[in-house]
Amino acid sequence: MVDDALVKKLERITLQLRYDVVQMIGVGKAGHLGGSSSLAELMAVLYFYVMKIDSSNPTAAWRDYLLLSKGHAALIQYAALCELGFFPRSELHRVKSLEGLLQGHPDLSIPGIEAVTGSLGQGLSISLGIALACRLDQKKNHIYVVMGDGEQSEGQLWEAAMAASNFKVDNLTAFLDWNKVQATGATKDIFSVPDLGRKWASFGWEVFESPGHDIRSIIETIEKAKAVKGKPSIVILDTVKGKGFSFAEHNAAFHNGIMDQATYEQALKELDQKKRELNA
Amino acid sequence: MKKESLRKAYGQALVELGASNPDIVALEADLGKSTMSYLFKQAYPERFFEMGIAEQNMTSTAAGLALAGKIPFVSTFAVFASGRAYDQIRCSIAIAKANVKICGSSCGLSDFGDGKTHQSVEDANIIRSIPNMTVLNPVDAVETKQMVEAMVRYKGPVYIRINRNELPVITPEDQKFQIGKMYSVHDGKDAVIFATGAMVHNSISAAQELMQEGISVEVINVSTLKPLSKEELMRFARDKQAIVTAEEANRIGGMGDTIASLLFNDIRVPMEHVAIDDQFGTSAYTYEDLLTCYKLTKEDIAKAVKTALKHA
Ligand SMILES: Cc1ncc(C[n+]2csc(CCOP(=O)(O)OP(=O)(O)O)c2C)c(N)n1
Numbered sequence: 256m257v258d259d260a261l262v263k264k265l266e267r268i269t270l271q272l273r274y275d276v277v278q279m280i281g282v283g284k285a286g287h288l289g290g291s292s293s294l295a296e297l298m299a300v301l302y303f304y305v306m307k308i309d310s311s312n313p314t315a316a317w318r319d320y321l322l323l324s325k326g327h328a329a330l331i332q333y334a335a336l337c338e339l340g341f342f343p344r345s346e347l348h349r350v351k352s353l354e355g356l357l358q359g360h361p362d363l364s365i366p367g368i369e370a371v372t373g374s375l376g377q378g379l380s381i382s383l384g385i386a387l388a389c390r391l392d393q394k395k396n397h398i399y400v401v402m403g404d405g406e407q408s409e410g411q412l413w414e415a416a417m418a419a420s421n422f423k424v425d426n427l428t429a430f431l432d433w434n435k436v437q438a439t440g441a442t443k444d445i446f447s448v449p450d451l452g453r454k455w456a457s458f459g460w461e462v463f464e465s466p467g468h469d470i471r472s473i474i475e476t477i478e479k480a481k482a483v484k485g486k487p488s489i490v491i492l493d494t495v496k497g498k499g500f501s502f503a504e505h506n507a508a509f510h511n512g513i514m515d516q517a518t519y520e521q522a523l524k525e526l527d528q529k530k531r532e533l534n535a
Numbered sequence: 536m537k538k539e540s541l542r543k544a545y546g547q548a549l550v551e552l553g554a555s556n557p558d559i560v561a562l563e564a565d566l567g568k569s570t571m572s573y574l575f576k577q578a579y580p581e582r583f584f585e586m587g588i589a590e591q592n593m594t595s596t597a598a599g600l601a602l603a604g605k606i607p608f609v610s611t612f613a614v615f616a617s618g619r620a621y622d623q624i625r626c627s628i629a630i631a632k633a634n635v636k637i638c639g640s641s642c643g644l645s646d647f648g649d650g651k652t653h654q655s656v657e658d659a660n661i662i663r664s665i666p667n668m669t670v671l672n673p674v675d676a677v678e679t680k681q682m683v684e685a686m687v688r689y690k691g692p693v694y695i696r697i698n699r700n701e702l703p704v705i706t707p708e709d710q711k712f713q714i715g716k717m718y719s720v721h722d723g724k725d726a727v728i729f730a731t732g733a734m735v736h737n738s739i740s741a742a743q744e745l746m747q748e749g750i751s752v753e754v755i756n757v758s759t760l761k762p763l764s765k766e767e768l769m770r771f772a773r774d775k776q777a778i779v780t781a782e783e784a785n786r787i788g789g790m791g792d793t794i795a796s797l798l799f800n801d802i803r804v805p806m807e808h809v810a811i812d813d814q815f816g817t818s819a820y821t822y823e824d825l826l827t828c829y830k831l832t833k834e835d836i837a838k839a840v841k842t843a844l845k846h847a
Contacts, residue, residue, distance in 0.1 A: 363602075363631050370602060374626040377595045381627055384599020384607075387584065391560070391605070411623070414592035421587070 257471045261304065263533070265470045268338065269299040270529055273499050275334035277522045279350045282514055289509045290403060291331035293434040293467065293494040300473045301399055302335040310340040313366040319396055320369045320385055324378020324412075325403035325432065326360040327511070332368070333357050341367040376409030378402065379429060383419050386427040397481065401430045405437025407448040413458065419487040420459025428480050429460075429489040432467065434496035438510045452491055460489050467492030500525055538701040542640060544676035545697055546571030548683035549608060550578045556687060557582075561608045562597050564590050570610035570640040570697070594620035594637075598627035601634040606687060612646070613639030613696055617658035628692050629667045636686045637662075637694045642672075643732065643783035644816050644825040645699035654816030660788040662694045663761045669714060670760040671695045672732040675704045678758055681712035689714060696760075698733050700822050705739070705756075714759050717767045721754035726777040726840050729768070729794055731757045734781040734809070737826070740833035745840060752840055760790055765797045772798055777843035778806040781836050783826075786810035805846035807839035 272295045280286030302308070306319040323332055330350070337347050342356055342365070349355035356365055360373030370381045382400040389396045402412065419427060437445050448454070452462045461483045465476035473492070480488040496510070497503030500522050503512070514522060553559045553575060560582045567573035567585070576583040586593035590611055597607040609616065616639040617624070628635045639658050646653045663670050671686070671693060673679040679697065686693045693714075705720055720735060721742045730738040735756045742752040755771050757763070772778055778798070780791035791808035798806075811829050819825045826832050 370599070371626055371631040374622055376591075377623060377627050380592045380595030380623075381599040381602070383592075384596040384601070385603045386599070387596070388560075388600045388603030388605045391582065392603075411589075411591040411595070414587070414589035415596070418586055418589065418592055418596065422584070 257474050262470050265299045265303060266533055268303050269295045269470070270526060270533060271338060272298060272331055272334040274526050275337065275347060276330045277519070277526065279330050279333070279347050280514060282516050282519045285511050285513050287327045287330060287511050288500065288503050289436065289496040289506070290325060290328045290432065290434070292498045292500065292503070293432050293496050294328055294331050294401065295498065296468050296470055296473055297401065297430060297492060298331050298335045300470060300477065302339060304474065305477055306399070308339070310367070313341060316394070317396065320382070320398045322370050322372060322378045322382050322398070322400045323361055324372055324400055325375065325406055326372030326378070329359070329361050332361065336367040375403070375406045376411040379412050379415040379419070382427055383415055383422070383424065386424045387422060389426055390424065396426065398427045399430065400427070401432060403437070404431060404433045404435060404442055404448070404451070405445070407431070407451060408446050416455065416458040416460065423485050424487050425484050427487050428477065429487065431489060431491045432494055433491050434494040436496040436505060436507050436510070438507065440507050455489050460487050463488065463490045465490055465492055467494030468498055499529065536703040539676035539704050540701045541673060541676050541679045541697050542569070542571040542699065544679040545638060545683060546574035548680040549575045552684065552687050553579050553582065556606070558604060558606045559608065559687065560584065560600055560605045561610065562586050562593050564588055564593050564611045564615070566611050566640070569612070570638060572608065572610040590615045590619045591623050594623035595627040597635045598631060598633040602631065606634055606636065608636045608638060610638040610640055612653060612655070613642035613658040614653055614655040617655065617661045617694070621661060624662070625665055629665045632667050632691055634690055635692050637692070638697055639694060640697045641699040642696035643698065644829065645733070645822060647819045647822045647825050650818035651815040656785045656811045656814070656816060659696055659760050659784050664788065667692060668761060669693045671714070672758055672760050673697070674732060674735045674756050674758055675702050675706050677704055677706040677708060678710070678712060681706070681710060682758070685712055685714055696732060702733055703736055705736070715762050715764055715767065716759065717771065718756040718758065719753060719771065720756045721752070723751040723753035725751045725775065726779065726844055727753045727755060727771050727775045728779045728781055728836065728840065729755050729757050729790070730781040731760060731790055732783055734783055734831060737831065737833045738781050738836050741836035741840065744833065745837055750840065750844065757790060763790070763793055763797065768794060768798055769801065772802050775804065776847040777804055777840065778802070779809065779836065779839045779843055780806070781809040781831070783831055784811060785813055787813055805843040807843040809836050809839050
């Protein structure tokens with residue numbers, strides 16, 4: 256049983272991560288709001304509850320790994336790593352600047368980042384390599400990787416899907432952020448990849464589904480997925496792109512959109528409202 | 536002179552080094568019998584990963600293995616290693632400085648029968664242009680073994696080109712191979728040939744013939760294609776009247792281009808390039824037929840030396 260206090264705590268963290276993302280993007284600058292906010296709950300659950308990590312020792316031999324194959328959602332990962340103390344808050348405010356630590360996409364120069372991603376389609380393969388290395392060393396680390404639904408059209412992902420089941424890796428759990436929107440429109444209009452659950456199952460994976468913004472359900476599903484032995488598992492998260500921001504929800508314009516002053520204030524207002532609800 | 540297989544030397548070196556270094560692992564894409572990585576599979580099956588005919592996944596998976604502390608050797612044909620998996624090398628490996636070793640086997644025209652799709656005229660040129668990559672091109676089986684040892688010692692991504700055919704052994708067993716160092720393999724004082732891979736052998740033959748005509752040519756084995764250091768080049772070019780470069784690769788973006796641009800400001804002597812003239816390969820019965828067809832023989836090199844000296 257997942258207790259209420261834990262859920263409440265993770266909901267508060269989720270909210271904070273969304274605040275961080277909005278503040279990182281700011282006014283007049285492009286930023287991946289849509290695909291970052293659809294992952295806020297998952298990041299809160301993984302980083303603040305499920306994963307074994309230590310911000311004072313980011314490369315500890317026993318750590319769990321989290322890779323964003325959809326590397327463009329780096330902002331939500333940076334927010335989580337910052338809240339955990341991997342780097343100072345001042346870095347969030349100069350993300351993507353020449354002087355700053357935080358690159359536009361995940362980079363190994365950043366504490367807590369495990370791979371270079373951003374060229375879509377490669378993250379699952381890299382995760383597989385890490386999983387195989389940990390297994391060779393008989394280590395207990397678990398590897399988590401997050402893919403996008405638009406990204407599902409990348410052929411390399413399916414090469415990796417076949418390889419992971421060939422090698423029967425069970426220290427790897429993949430997540431599919433099924434938010435139904437990609438860069439330029441709805442996935443059903445741009446390039447439809449239907450029956451994702453059946454596809455992954457037929458590639459030899461154990462498939463789970465969960466609402467993607469329900470903390471309790473995400474935790475319970477991850478527990479089930481991690482219990483699978485002898486094959487890799489994937490959790491398809493039913494999410495909303497731009498979740499939490501009325502102007503951005505389901506809206507491809509905020510895949511990598513720009514907020515003007517009014518939109519920015521609107522975003523903060525909606526988060527403030529959510530905060531009041533949580534505190535009520 | 537005795538000829539030996541570079542591929543076999545590669546596979547055997549992996550097996551030897553794998554004995555004392557448990558972190559070495561190997562990945563294949565169904566060409567292990569050609570690249571000779573199957574020797575590693577026989578020796579250490581648990582450290583060998585057959586990835587299927589899926590080079591992109593193989594390349595990024597190797598990155599993951601490296602990021603978690605392994606020293607993965609990825610082997611496939613040069614054309615697939617560098618072309619099919621280019622972006623995987625670029626993003627998963629090179630930007631990350633992941634400690635992955637890539638073997639581009641059957642490089643250049645050396646897979647003579649298979650023709651255009653399997654011969655790589657551009658693999659080294661492509662990989663050299665990726666930041667953080669080191670590129671090696673051994674001249675023979677002995678140097679191949681020395682290079683594999685150096686690759687394991689070096690922390691960072693390396694691409695090694697391996698010729699499919701047996702080549703004469705000219706490297707002394709006790710050579711202390713160092714990445715970035717150039718090796719003089721034939722003495723001479725009038726001109727210098729900077730050659731790489733199989734072209735070193737043709738260059739030595741050219742130098743021997745030119746000697747009969749009273750022309751004295753030094754031949755340098757440029758077995759590290761990147762980094763190419765100006766200081767190393769100057770060491771051999773400084774006192775010569777002419778320079779020739781020889782490579783089994785497209786001239787555009789090739790070693791010759793780079794040597795010319797590195798030396799241009801300091802050494803203004805005539806320079807000739809022997810290289811593939813912006814063409815794909817083609818099928819032939821023998822490797823020698825192809826080298827003749829693409830003007831990469833000792834005669835072509837000798838002619839280039841004379842042309843350069845004539846303008847000196
Ligand atoms: C190989 C590659 N091609 C194109 C892009 C540009 N790009 C970045 S994000 C994106 C859309 C991704 O859609 P999806 O996977 O659904 O992500 P999400 O909607 O969750 O943000 C594209 C096309 C890229 N980063 N990599």
